[in-house]
Amino acid sequence: MDKTIVNESLMGSGNAWFPSQASTFAASIDGIFFFIYYGSIILTVGILAAAAYFIWKFRKKVHQQADHNPALTHNTWLELAWTIPPLLLVMGIFVVSFKDYIALSIAPQNATQIKVVGKKWFWAFEYANGVKTLGELVVPVNTPIQLLMSSDDVLHSFYIPNFRVKRDVIPNRYTKLWFHPTKTGQFQIFCTEYCGDGHSDMLASIRVLPMADYQKWLASQGSGGDDLPLDELGQKLYTSKACATCHSIDGSAKVGPTWKGLFGSKRSFVDGGSAVADENYIRESITVPAKHVVAGYGPVMPSYQGLLSDRELDGLIEYIKTLK
Amino acid sequence: MSESTPATSNYLTVSTGWRSWLLTLDHKRIGIMYLVFIVLSFGLGGFFALALRLELLNPGKLLFTAKQYNQIFTLHGAIMTFLFIIPSIPASLGNFILPMQLGAKDVAFPRLNLASLYVYVLGACFCVYSMIAGAADTGWTFYTPYSSTTSTSVISMTLGAFILGFSSIFTGLNFIVTIHKLRPPGMTWFRMPLFTWSLYATAIIQVLATPVLGITILLLVLERLVGIGIFDPALGGDPVLFQHFFWFYSHPAVYIMILPAMGIMSEVVTAFSGRKIFGYRLIALSSLAIAIISFLVWGHHLFVSGQSDYAAVIFSFLTYLVSIPSAVKVFNWVATMYRGSIDLRAPFLYFLAFLFMFCVGGFTGVMLASLSLDVHLHDTYFVVAHFHYVMVGGTTIAFISGLHYWWPKMIGKMYSEFWAFVAWAFIMVGFNMTFFTQFLLGSKGMPRRYYNYLDQFQPLHAFSTSGTWVLAIGFLIMAFYLIDSILNGPPAPDNPWGARTLEWQSQSPPITENFVDTPVIASEPYDYTGARS
Numbered sequence: 001m002d003k004t005i006v007n008e009s010l011m012g013s014g015n016a017w018f019p020s021q022a023s024t025f026a027a028s029i030d031g032i033f034f035f036i037y038y039g040s041i042i043l044t045v046g047i048l049a050a051a052a053y054f055i056w057k058f059r060k061k062v063h064q065q066a067d068h069n070p071a072l073t074h075n076t077w078l079e080l081a082w083t084i085p086p087l088l089l090v091m092g093i094f095v096v097s098f099k100d101y102i103a104l105s106i107a108p109q110n111a112t113q114i115k116v117v118g119k120k121w122f123w124a125f126e127y128a129n130g131v132k133t134l135g136e137l138v139v140p141v142n143t144p145i146q147l148l149m150s151s152d153d154v155l156h157s158f159y160i161p162n163f164r165v166k167r168d169v170i171p172n173r174y175t176k177l178w179f180h181p182t183k184t185g186q187f188q189i190f191c192t193e194y195c196g197d198g199h200s201d202m203l204a205s206i207r208v209l210p211m212a213d214y215q216k217w218l219a220s221q222g223s224g225g226d227d228l229p230l231d232e233l234g235q236k237l238y239t240s241k242a243c244a245t246c247h248s249i250d251g252s253a254k255v256g257p258t259w260k261g262l263f264g265s266k267r268s269f270v271d272g273g274s275a276v277a278d279e280n281y282i283r284e285s286i287t288v289p290a291k292h293v294v295a296g297y298g299p300v301m302p303s304y305q306g307l308l309s310d311r312e313l314d315g316l317i318e319y320i321k322t323l324k
Numbered sequence: 325m326s327e328s329t330p331a332t333s334n335y336l337t338v339s340t341g342w343r344s345w346l347l348t349l350d351h352k353r354i355g356i357m358y359l360v361f362i363v364l365s366f367g368l369g370g371f372f373a374l375a376l377r378l379e380l381l382n383p384g385k386l387l388f389t390a391k392q393y394n395q396i397f398t399l400h401g402a403i404m405t406f407l408f409i410i411p412s413i414p415a416s417l418g419n420f421i422l423p424m425q426l427g428a429k430d431v432a433f434p435r436l437n438l439a440s441l442y443v444y445v446l447g448a449c450f451c452v453y454s455m456i457a458g459a460a461d462t463g464w465t466f467y468t469p470y471s472s473t474t475s476t477s478v479i480s481m482t483l484g485a486f487i488l489g490f491s492s493i494f495t496g497l498n499f500i501v502t503i504h505k506l507r508p509p510g511m512t513w514f515r516m517p518l519f520t521w522s523l524y525a526t527a528i529i530q531v532l533a534t535p536v537l538g539i540t541i542l543l544l545v546l547e548r549l550v551g552i553g554i555f556d557p558a559l560g561g562d563p564v565l566f567q568h569f570f571w572f573y574s575h576p577a578v579y580i581m582i583l584p585a586m587g588i589m590s591e592v593v594t595a596f597s598g599r600k601i602f603g604y605r606l607i608a609l610s611s612l613a614i615a616i617i618s619f620l621v622w623g624h625h626l627f628v629s630g631q632s633d634y635a636a637v638i639f640s641f642l643t644y645l646v647s648i649p650s651a652v653k654v655f656n657w658v659a660t661m662y663r664g665s666i667d668l669r670a671p672f673l674y675f676l677a678f679l680f681m682f683c684v685g686g687f688t689g690v691m692l693a694s695l696s697l698d699v700h701l702h703d704t705y706f707v708v709a710h711f712h713y714v715m716v717g718g719t720t721i722a723f724i725s726g727l728h729y730w731w732p733k734m735i736g737k738m739y740s741e742f743w744a745f746v747a748w749a750f751i752m753v754g755f756n757m758t759f760f761t762q763f764l765l766g767s768k769g770m771p772r773r774y775y776n777y778l779d780q781f782q783p784l785h786a787f788s789t790s791g792t793w794v795l796a797i798g799f800l801i802m803a804f805y806l807i808d809s810i811l812n813g814p815p816a817p818d819n820p821w822g823a824r825t826l827e828w829q830s831q832s833p834p835i836t837e838n839f840v841d842t843p844v845i846a847s848e849p850y851d852y853t854g855a856r857s
Contacts, residue, residue: 010769011780017767025696032697033767040687047658047683051676054661055668058597066598067663068853073600082655083648090644093694098637100696105633154470155563157628157703161769164700168629170564171469172557175630188778192703192771194463195470197390200774255390298475 007188007205010161022187022208023163024180028100030164036093104165107178111146114139118149118156118169119302121198121255122242123189131221132307134241137189137206139181140214146178152302157193160206168193181208196300197255201245230311234319237312246301249323256301257294263321268295282317334736334833349434350836354441355420356734359727361444362416365407366720372400374796377758377789383777390775394461395476397773401464406485407448409719410577413584414530415444415495417726418523420734422499424827425517427508427845429837432501440494443487450484453477463773465574468555468566472547479545486541489534492580496530499523510845514605517825517849521608522587525615529576529583533619537573540566564630571622579618581715583611585722586653589675592725593657595823596672597664600850603656610649617646627698636695643693650686654679669821670744674725677752681717685710688763703773706766712759721751724802731806732816736833739809743801750798757791825849 013020017037018030058066114137115126125133139145149158149169156169158177167177191202209217228236238244238259246255267281268274270293275281284291286308289301308316335352345353376396379388388396419437423430431437454460460481462471471478503516503524516524543554544566553559555566594601601607623631623639657679666672688710692698701707732738761784766772770781777785819828826845830838 009780010778011784014768017764019769029696029700032694033691036687036691036694036697040683040690044680044683044687047654048680050658051661051679054658054664055666058661058664058666060598060665060667066665066852068599069663072663073602074604075602078659079603079606079652079656083652086651087645087648090647090690093690094641094644097694097696098640101627101636101640101699102633104696104699154473155467159703159769159771161700164696166628166699166702170557170630173630188769190769190771194394194467194773196461196474197394197775199394200390200771200776 005186005207007186008162010188013162019161020183021162021164022181022183022185023160023165024182025100025104026162026164028096032093032097032100039089104178107146107176108144111144111178112140113146113148116147116149116158116169117152118158118191118195118202119152120154120196120300121191121202121245123158123191123202123204124307127218129218131218133221134307135204136240137204138214138217139206139208140211141181141184141208143211144178144180146176149175149177154195155193156191156195156202159190159192160187161190162187163206166192184208184210198245228315230315230318231322232319233312233315234317237308237316238319241304241308241312243316253296256297259320260323262323263317267292269293270295270297270299279317282320283313286313286316333835334831335836336736336833338836347438349430349438351423351430351434351437352420352734352834352838354437355416355418357441358411358419358444359416359734361441361448362408362412365403365448366412369400369404369408370796370799372396372403374792376400377792379775380777380785381789382782382786383779391461393775394463394773395459398460398463398481399455402451402460402481402485404715405464405577406488407451409581409715410488410492411444411495412581412719412723413588413726414499414523414526414580415440415491417588417723417730418499418519418526418584419495421730421827422520422523423502423506424830424834424838425520425825426503426506427511427826427839427843428502428506429839431498432505433498436494437498440491440498443494444491447484447487447489447491450480450487454481454484465570466541466544466566467570468544468547468561468563469557471544472556479548482541482544486538486545489538489541492530493534496527496534499527500531503527508842508845512845514608515845515848516608518590518601518604518607518611519584519587519825522583522590522611525611526580526583528615529580529618533573533576533580536569537577540569540573543569564626567626567629568622568631571625572619575622575625576615576618578711578714579614581719583614585678585719586611586650588722588726588729589657589678590653591823591825592671592675592729593660594850595729595821596667596669596675597661598667598822598852599660599664600848600852601656602659602662603652604848604850607653607656610652613649614646617642617649621646624693624698627695628702640693640695644690647686647690647693654682654686667821669728670739670741670748671725671729671821673745673748674721674728677748678718678721678725681713681721681755684760685713685718688713701766703771704766705762705770705772708772709759709762709766712762716759717755724751729821730827731809732820733827733830733832733834735810735813736816737809737813738816738820739813740805743805747798747801747805750794750801754791754793754795754798758788758795759791761788761791824851 010019117124122135125137151169151171158169159166163179165177165179167175186205186207189204189206248254248258249260251258251260262277265277267277287305290299293299335350379386379393454477458477460478461476546552551559553561555561555563590607621643623635624643627636765784816832818832826843
């Protein structure tokens with residue numbers, strides 16, 4: 001991930017309630033919100049004002065009794081008046097939000113499809129031409145995009161606040177989510193279905209580019225990092241492939257063991273065995289992490305088999321060697 | 325010290341010693357014991373709430389690791405839901421007041437009533453055991469496949485909820501039979517007070533919905549123990565099926581929480597307005613309408629879960645329908661105040677708090693029922709804020725209102741109105757500081773159940789956390805003046821508020837079987853016209 005570009009601020013963009021609108025859905029969804037919002041303010045203020053007026057007007061006094069006129073304790077027409085109009089109002093809201101929901105559900109035929117896999121705790125993306133990214137989704141502006149999503153472990157949920165779209169990501173089943181970006185920039189992606197210790201760090205970015213830049217980006221992928229020295233490539237992958245979610249480089253224990261001083265150290269496993277961390281051990285720990293789990297940690301790391309090239313694996317190993 | 329004459333003896337003094345409490349069949353003593361356990365649970369759940377909000381004071385680690393934080397929010401949710409809010413009003417205030425409002429000597433099955441208390445305590449023991457033996461980190465919703473694979477003690481926590489379900493079923497069954505069979509002469513259905521009506525509607529949900537939770541939890545436990553593969557896709561199961569099963573109970577359960585609260589509000593607004601409630605029948609029937617529709621809206625928790633879009637549309641439609649009977653009640657309460665004789669005492673102050681917070685909770689519920697808007701707001705802090713406005717701003721505030729309303733009857737002592745007002749002000753300010761902020765966080769995109777968060781959310785999180793401290797001070801003040809009232813409070817008259825339902829015709833505190841003579845009911849429940857005082 002290019003760290004020089006930061007995601008657009010959610011708090012700092014848009015209005016008091018919503019982040020900026022960056023998809024075709026946003027305007028209508030925000031419109032429903034503000035319709036209910038202002039309607040609610042009017043009704044709440046009305047109810048409270050009536051209550052306040054009655055308290056002021058009909059406070060208990062020594063020589064004044066409440067009015068027990070039976071006509072004041074039941075009035076069919078009045079009760080119908082505050083049953084039927086609210087019913088019609090909410091039915092109106094129902095119809096509008098229903099139409100938007102159908103639009104959210106049915107993607108155009110020509111949408112560009114991108115495969116998404118959610119894993120504890122990162123997002124992996126794969127394009128039709130075989131390009132794979134981790135933690136960063138790059139899409140062209142003004143083009144319908146459809147994500148075909150599944151999970152490798154537990155439930156996750158894919159959420160782009162600026163686009164107002166969200167869909168759960170489920171193991172052993174595909175779910176779909178589509179959007180039509182209207183604005184270039186880089187936006188925040190969250191996981192919104194609780195998935196364990198790394199849930200709040202299961203973040204990603206979506207970068208929306210002009211079509212020409214997108215094409216250029218797509219063509220340039222796959223050769224990425226060839227010009228970098230191996231240890232610098234590994235350093236870059238440490239954050240961009242989400243290793244940093246679980247492994248520290250400063251010696252502190254996170255969900256997984258720290259990388260500091262890892263290379264050449266003796267590792268003790270939960271099954272009682274042990275080994276010295278050499279190149280083969282580190283490679284195996286990345287591609288088949290469940291095979292040798294270090295004592296004190298859980299078997300939670302997903303396999304990166306097929307997600308990293310040989311050169312990227314070499315890069316990570318060289319980077320770990322530098323962390324003494 | 326007690327004499328056996330009705331004038332000086334009451335249910336508290338009629339017998340002494342721990343056996344007389346642990347083996348009692350008196351619905352009032354059982355209600356008081358429930359009240360003690362429920363308040364303790366609230367304290368424990370509140371302690372976890374303060375801890376998790378403290379951790380969220382800034383991003384990253386302050387006190388706890390991610391796993392500990394996840395366990396803390398799970399314990400907060402599970403304790404508040406299963407040990408506090410579901411039993412809160414029915415098991416404590418309901419147990420005490422329902423037979424008295426009805427004019428009965430006790431509930432229909434006093435032994436079953438005592439059993440429900442013991443089952444509750446047993447279930448609570450399981451939850452506490454889970455707490456100390458590697459607390460569950462699944463969230464109180466126990467979603468699969470996370471709950472079928474995590475290494476924490478999910479089984480003891482879910483078995484706790486399973487056992488607590490039986491306690492809830494026993495109470496519900498008891499109330500239904502009591503209302504059908506133990507009404508004294510003249511107590512027709514439409515002469516029953518509205519709190520009793522609301523408990524009847526609640527009891528129907530308790531009896532019909534709770535078994536579904538029990539079955540779901542058993543399937544989850546079996547999946548963890550022997551891998552039967554109902555929910556875990558790795559075993560060929562379907563995780564979305566769990567969500568359907570879970571919410572088939574847990575959405576009606578929301579109405580187990582709010583219906584009795586509405587019942588208390590109906591009692592309080594009429595008592596402190598000194599007038600018959602406006603639209604009695606409509607309020608009574610709207611409780612039943614809510615109870616019935618509540619069974620058909622569970623799918624609104626699954627708008628982004630991958631359920632069929634057609635199902636989602638129907639669930640959205642039905643969710644809007646359920647909002648109407650709730651709105652009708654609010655309008656009728658305000659209309660009751662018109663030309664009344666309004667007495668601004670502590671229970672009525674909490675009614676006003678309820679009125680505001682239930683409006684906020686209700687209208688944000690309309691937002692969340694909107695299919696397309698829910699897609700954006702689902703699983704964000706907006707939802708957290710919404711249900712806290714309904715569950716705390718609604719149910720808990722109504723519970724406190726009812727506690728202050730019936731306190732003189734239950735304990736026989738008056739409390740300090742001044743300190744009650746001070747606590748009320750702290751709770752109002754603290755609650756709205758804590759939770760209104762979370763609406764803003766949520767609609768800006770802040771997801772729920774996040775241990776860590778983006779720096780840009782920090783100011784609002786810090787403000788929300790500081791609100792919890794104001795809220796906690798309010799509850800502490802309340803604990804002090806209520807305990808003080810037990811020790812030093814002036815004796816309560818039989819009917820301090822001039823209310824007209826039957827429980828106020830007994831002495832304060834009541835005698836063991838409530839009334840000296842079986843009451844004969846000759847009029848509607850809120851008849852303020854007569855010369856009685």
